[in-house]
Amino acid sequence: MSTVRMQMLIDIMALEFTAVELNLFLDTHPGERRALDAYNATVVQLDELKREYEARFGPLTNFGYSDSDYPWRWVEEPWPWQINFAHMKGV
């Protein structure tokens, strides 16, 4: 897997982690306006990055959440457990 693709995945992971963390915080603090604004801003950034990744490397999600080029790209390897980020050059 190319370093560019791995780096894009890492950027998506970082943003989605931000979303997960804010999501859990909001579950117990639903009235915190600043956290909600940060969550909503993260959603916009994450959506943009995922679209860019999926256009190049195929769908990140299935079941109607992302479309696919022909032929059906969901079945393409690698699956997540086949990616070892230790093999990323320059890390």
Place this chain on the structure above:
Amino acid sequence: MWIYEKKLEFPSRICSTNPKLAKVIITQYGGPDGELAASLRYLTQRYTMPTGRSKAVLNDIGTEELAHMEVVATMVYNLIKDASLEEIKAAGLDGYYADHDKALYFVNGDGVPWVAQYIQSKGDPVADLHENLAAEQKARATYEYLLQLSDDPGISETLAFLRQREVIHFQRFGETLEHIYEFYNHQHRFFMGDHS
């Protein structure tokens, strides 16, 4: 409904073939304080939580734990996939190999299979949340023992991330417990007022 996302929650780096380390890390896959137990515990307790907030917390932490289960599986899979039979034997994984080859199975570090008795679902939100607070502390302690045992810098990085998530989950469950106490106190006063 769940949607699968074709990525891990954390960019796992595995620097070695190390079945000895896999043998202990697998306890966070199928051991008493592992991620299978955590995810199934929260996801099955969520049905009887009394408020929208408490249902959300159990649903969302249970879902994140499923992602952690996948991260743990990825570590174990990669630590053993290129191991020779000699290395498997030297690591004391020959018994595991006889039953599972290098496939992932839900066991603790000594090969004891996962059982539903590891978890409880009591229907009493105060009891369930106390169990969950304890579960997060036990998982945190396990990750600390695994960090002491790890000699792979990539694995240690991932274990430290997972340990930190237990700390955050503990915090969120604590806040949820306070919220539940407030909810019941409020109900109680209202109820008493109605009948006094």
